[in-house]
Amino acid sequence: MIYFDNASTTRMSDEVFEYMCSFIKKNYANPSSLHSFGFEAEKELDKARKAVAAVIGADADEIYFTSGGTEANNTAVLGVASAYGRLGRRVITSSIEHPSVADSFKELEKRGFEVITLNVDGKGYIDIDELSRAVNEDTILVSIMCVNNEFGTVQDIEKIYSVIKEKNKNCIFHTDCVQAFCKHDISCKNADIITMSAHKINASKGVGAMYIKRGVRVNNLHFGGGQERGFRPGTENTYAIASMGRAAELALENMADNFKRVGEVRKTLLRITDELDNVYVNGDVENGSPYILNLSFEDVKGEVLLHALESEGIYAATGAACSSRTKEKKKIVDRLNDGRGKSAVRFSFSAENSVEEAEMTVECLKRLVPKLRRFVPR
Amino acid sequence: MRNILLVKYGEIATRGKNRYLIENRLIWTIIKRLELYEGYRVYKEQGRLLIVNEKKDFDYETVIPIVLNVLGVTAVCPGIEITDQSIESLREHALIHFKEHYPDGGVSFKVITKRADKRYPLTGNEVSADVGGYVLHNIPNLTVDVHNPDVKLMVELRNNAYIYSRVIMGQGGLPYGTSGKATVLMSGGIDSPVAAYLVAKRGVEIEACYFDSPPYTSERAKQKVIDLASRLADFTGGIRLHIVPFTEVQLRIYESTPPEKMTILLKRAMLKTAEKIAGSNGSVALVTGDSIAQVASQTMEAINAIDPAAGLPVLRPLCAMDKQEIIDIALKIGTYDISVRPYEDCCTVFVAKHPETKPKRSIIESIESKISDLDSLIDEAVQNTEIMEL
Numbered sequence: 001m002i003y004f005d006n007a008s009t010t011r012m013s014d015e016v017f018e019y020m021c022s023f024i025k026k027n028y029a030n031p032s033s034l035h036s037f038g039f040e041a042e043k044e045l046d047k048a049r050k051a052v053a054a055v056i057g058a059d060a061d062e063i064y065f066t067s068g069g070t071e072a073n074n075t076a077v078l079g080v081a082s083a084y085g086r087l088g089r090r091v092i093t094s095s096i097e098h099p100s101v102a103d104s105f106k107e108l109e110k111r112g113f114e115v116i117t118l119n120v121d122g123k124g125y126i127d128i129d130e131l132s133r134a135v136n137e138d139t140i141l142v143s144i145m146c147v148n149n150e151f152g153t154v155q156d157i158e159k160i161y162s163v164i165k166e167k168n169k170n171c172i173f174h175t176d177c178v179q180a181f182c183k184h185d186i187s188c189k190n191a192d193i194i195t196m197s198a199h200k201i202n203a204s205k206g207v208g209a210m211y212i213k214r215g216v217r218v219n220n221l222h223f224g225g226g227q228e229r230g231f232r233p234g235t236e237n238t239y240a241i242a243s244m245g246r247a248a249e250l251a252l253e254n255m256a257d258n259f260k261r262v263g264e265v266r267k268t269l270l271r272i273t274d275e276l277d278n279v280y281v282n283g284d285v286e287n288g289s290p291y292i293l294n295l296s297f298e299d300v301k302g303e304v305l306l307h308a309l310e311s312e313g314i315y316a317a318t319g320a321a322c323s324s325r326t327k328e329k330k331k332i333v334d335r336l337n338d339g340r341g342k343s344a345v346r347f348s349f350s351a352e353n354s355v356e357e358a359e360m361t362v363e364c365l366k367r368l369v370p371k372l373r374r375f376v377p378r
Numbered sequence: 379m380r381n382i383l384l385v386k387y388g389e390i391a392t393r394g395k396n397r398y399l400i401e402n403r404l405i406w407t408i409i410k411r412l413e414l415y416e417g418y419r420v421y422k423e424q425g426r427l428l429i430v431n432e433k434k435d436f437d438y439e440t441v442i443p444i445v446l447n448v449l450g451v452t453a454v455c456p457g458i459e460i461t462d463q464s465i466e467s468l469r470e471h472a473l474i475h476f477k478e479h480y481p482d483g484g485v486s487f488k489v490i491t492k493r494a495d496k497r498y499p500l501t502g503n504e505v506s507a508d509v510g511g512y513v514l515h516n517i518p519n520l521t522v523d524v525h526n527p528d529v530k531l532m533v534e535l536r537n538n539a540y541i542y543s544r545v546i547m548g549q550g551g552l553p554y555g556t557s558g559k560a561t562v563l564m565s566g567g568i569d570s571p572v573a574a575y576l577v578a579k580r581g582v583e584i585e586a587c588y589f590d591s592p593p594y595t596s597e598r599a600k601q602k603v604i605d606l607a608s609r610l611a612d613f614t615g616g617i618r619l620h621i622v623p624f625t626e627v628q629l630r631i632y633e634s635t636p637p638e639k640m641t642i643l644l645k646r647a648m649l650k651t652a653e654k655i656a657g658s659n660g661s662v663a664l665v666t667g668d669s670i671a672q673v674a675s676q677t678m679e680a681i682n683a684i685d686p687a688a689g690l691p692v693l694r695p696l697c698a699m700d701k702q703e704i705i706d707i708a709l710k711i712g713t714y715d716i717s718v719r720p721y722e723d724c725c726t727v728f729v730a731k732h733p734e735t736k737p738k739r740s741i742i743e744s745i746e747s748k749i750s751d752l753d754s755l756i757d758e759a760v761q762n763t764e765i766m767e768l
Contacts (some may be wrong), residue, residue, distance in 0.1 A: 308591030372593075376631055378637035378730055 002314045002357045003032050006200070007149055007179060007348030008291055012243065013202040015250060019205065020243040031236055032227065041238050043341060046135060048245025052196065055252050056183065058188040058211050064228045065241050068208040069178040069197035070100040076193045077104035077143055079218035086142040092116045092134050092142040094126050095335050096150070101143055101176055107279030112170060118144075123284040124153030124336050126161055135167040142171060146186060147179035150319055150332045150346060151283030154184065155292040161190040178208075182251035183259070183291050186207075192216045198240060203247035203351065207240035258351040263290035265349050268358035272365050279369075282333045282340055293347045294333065297338040299376045305345050308368045314361055316344045353357065379471055381436035382459045384540055385427035385445060387419075388550060399585050400581075401427075404450050411444050423534045424494050428459070442546065449579050450553035453507060455532070457542025463535060465500060468510040475541045476513050477717045489513070493534045498535055505533060513708045517714040554614050559583040560663040560693065561656040563648060564619075566602045566721075569667030569696055570611060571713040572704050576695040577665050578614050585659050586617060587611070589624040589703045594728070598721040605716045613711070620655050621764040627651070627755045630730060635750045637730035641675045642737045643746055644728070646687035647756060653688045654760045655663035660688070663751035666727060669704065674733040683737040686758030 003011065011022075023044060024128070031042035049060040081091060091106050091113050109115045116134050118126045126144060128222075137143065142164050147154050157175055164173050170376045174193040180186050181196040188194065194211035198204055212218055212231075224233030251258070270293065273279045278298035295307060302318035311315055319331050319341070331341030387404060405427060407605040412418040415431030418441070429441065436458050445454050461473050472489070487509040500508070513531070514520050534540040562574040564586045578584050588603040604619065609616040631643050652664050668676045675684070684691055696704055708714035729757045746752065 303596070304593050309594050311593060375632055375728070377728075 001110055002353075002361060004322045004347040004349060004353065004357075004361065005315045005317050006350040006353075007346065008317055009199045009351050010202045011099075011352065012204060013247065013250070013352070016203050016243050016247045019237055019246040021139035024239050027238070031238060032225065033109075043174060044238060044245075045236060046241050048241045048248075051248040051252075051366075052209050053110050053211075055248050056177075056186055056188045056194060056196075056211055058345060059214070062188070062214055063211045064209055064231050065236060065244075066208045066210055066232055068199075068206060069098075069176070069195055069238070070182055070208075072109065072195040072197075072208045072210045073098065073100040073176055074104050075221050076195060076218060076326050077101060078107065078192070078221060079143065080141045080172050080174065080216075081108050081111070082219040083217040084170075085113070087170070088138040088140040090114045090134075090136065090139040092118065092131070092139060092144075094118045094120060094144050094155075096124060096148050096180070096332050097119055098149055098176055101145070105143070114138075115343050122152075123288075124151055124253065124282075124283075125147055126155060126160075126182070128159055129154070132163045132167060133157035135164050135171055139168055139171045141174065143174040143176070145179075147177070147184060147289045148263065148283070148332075148346075149292075150250045151294035151336065152179075152348075154180070154287065154335060157186065158190045160324050170224045177284040179289065180293065182248060182255065184289065185255070188213065193218065193235050198244035198247065201251050202352075207244055207377050209244070254351065259290060261350040261351050262353065263355040264355050265353045265358045266290045266293050266347075268355050269293055269347055269361060273296065273367050275362065276369055280337070280340060282336055282344055285351040293349075294349070295344045295345055296333070296337075297345065297365075297373075298343060300343055300372045301377075302341075302343050302345050305343075305368065308372060309345075309361075309364065312364050312368070314364060317348070318344060319346060338348060379458050379460050379474075380430060381385060381438075381442060382457060382540065383429040383436070383438070383445065384423075384455040384457055384534075384542060385429060386453040386455070386548075387450055387452055389552065400450075400553055400556045403446070403556050405447050407450075407498065407553060407555075409447060412441065415440060423538075426534075426536070430459070430626050446548045447547065448553075448615075449549050449551045449613055450556075450581070451548035452550045453545050453547050455542040455545050457532070457540055457544075458540070459637070460539045461499070463495075463539045464670075465505065465508055467540075468505065468533060468539060469509050471539075472509045472531060472533065472541050473513050475543065476517060476529075478518070479543055479694070480529065483517045483519035485528040486521045486526075487513070487529040488522060488524045488527040489529055489531045489533060490505060492535065494534070494536045505535070509533060525757070539547055550611065551579035554578060554581060555583040557583075557647055557663045558663075559585070559659070561620075561652050561659065561661040562586045562665040562667050562668075563652050564588050564603055564606065566599055566606065566717065568668065568708050568714060568717040569669060569672075569704055571606045571667075571717065572707045573665050573667040573693075574696045575613065575614075575707070575711050575713070577693060578610065582663075584610070584614065584617065584622065584665070585655070585661065587620045587622060587655050588652070589648055590621050591625045592623075594625065594628075599720070602716060602719050602721060604766065604768065606713055607766075609711070609713050609716060610632075611620055612638055613766045617661035617768050619766045619768055621766065622651055622655070622759050623762050623764075624648075624651070624759055627752070627759055630749060630752060632728060634641065635745060638732060638734040639737060639742060639745065640728055640730055641733050642680060642683050642742050644744060645680075645684045646742070649684065649688040649692065650753075651756050651759055653690050654756065656690055656761065658697055663691045663693050664675060664688055665693045665695065667696055667704075669696045669699055669701070672701065674735045677735050679736040679738075680734075683739040683742045686739065686743075 029041040141170040178197045182201040197208040282294040333344045334341035417431040421428045489506040491505040493502045564570045607619045
């Protein structure tokens, strides 16, 4: 099996698995319990919190665990709007956000906020000047993702942050770093709120984290027993959080190596654009994330190619797994180049992938694509 | 006195010499479905069936939904059986039954008596009046309404007496497997499962046939058809699904056909394939979900061009139904939610933008006759068919 769908989710690495299992066996206590058994569990949470904070250079007490990236994104957008809504009514986002951000902005629109959606260019970048023009005194929130989940374009978060603060130092900047966390070098200096997720970094599903800069207010959406300093109540998923902490430690150690390694895999797979005619890269070939390669094979329906690859044991995606259940005809990729979406296939990598796997995939595509192109929709 | 479930089965009662066969089939089906639960027995009782539990309490909550799914059952009535048919006994037991179901009264009612045993000393109306009066005097806040009562308290005098007040409608139709066998072409859409259900409801045993076209259709599309067939199995008590690998046939037709005629030839090939499967399983007809003029391949002209491809009769139970009528049935039988899952079922990659709506049979047949290896490809597909028992 060749698993090239790591932007959807990743395999739990053996080391993380061992770590999590031994913790499950050792300690099932509720971290809120007053006895020492509970305190042990609480210490494990603190350890994980420190590990996550270390990746982005934050303090541990600026990290809050959530049930995952979706919840973190919902909370960031709706929670900031609720906290600062009295100070201003304009909110800004981009046209290529994950549905958990995009749909939260739709909700804000319903609640009477003025939503400005920035378009992207052919490579998937927002126009920084346009952003600068859009931010005014009335703007309370900007949310722009770091690495796009479908085609891997990396926005200049540092620049974006400084442009926003230049125009309005009170405007909050949130960035969805689910695809960037532990993969790209991101710093808490360049954002007020950051979304992270565990299962994209070889840890467990069901847990994510938010960085919230000290002093930034985000109203909580959940109410209950005071966990996560009241911000995200509900008994903590200690097992998954422990796995996230361990995975973050490992990823931080190996970030540069992994980056190079997947870069080679991506570069190898890119060869298919020389081998076959009419194969296009969606996103930025040179400066896109090495973890994602989105290709459109003209005249081949993305889903058909996906199933053809799957019969050869190669797993890819036609777009974000989160969007594949909706029947919308236009895909995010169409925002870059209209018409590319239906033939787009996303390959996404992890450090567990090898160059050989990419070579095998190239050979496979060379065989399958011409065959599939014989039967085009007429 | 014991708790029973009276089963009504309508149309069968009017049959002639084969009536006992059909009744026995219905009894057999019900026994089979209740096999998992201890103590249930089924008896014939003068145009009704009687379900009793001879070992334990009657578990209506479990048994009623199971029996309601049995095709051929028009209605079920939970009630009591009494052996002493004297008028005093009828009164007392009617009161017990009524008290159990309407302890606080507060409803209007009437008593209806059916007297199959004409030797009974009182007429039906006399029994009704007597029992009704007794119940009325012993439960507070009751009123009598003979035209539009809230509750119809039924007293049936047969070999034993039966008292019930609730009639729950079933599927109707004829017992499954009493009207021969047919093979249904199932796509995963809304229509074909409804067509399969309607035919099965007329007593026809069905096998289903799905055309799988990987990589143009996905595993999930296939699972959808498996789930639909499983849902139908709730009514039929099991179903056999044939999954035909159809990609090669489709690609061959694609290469030899003008795009606007592709679907017609494809559907002819599907009928030919289904006919071969039908031949090996004893089916005497094919069933499709076609509804006249719903799409290009279902116009009258298209049906005329497609139909002769099969030697067996092709039944189209939905042909005169509107989409909404079909959807209503799909919702009722619980296939709709499965059918609308968003996975590609019919390889849309092959569907032309503007398919022909008035194909000529002779032209279609002449194009088809030029695809020399079509029959051997179909044979190969049939040979490689995967069979699932659901």
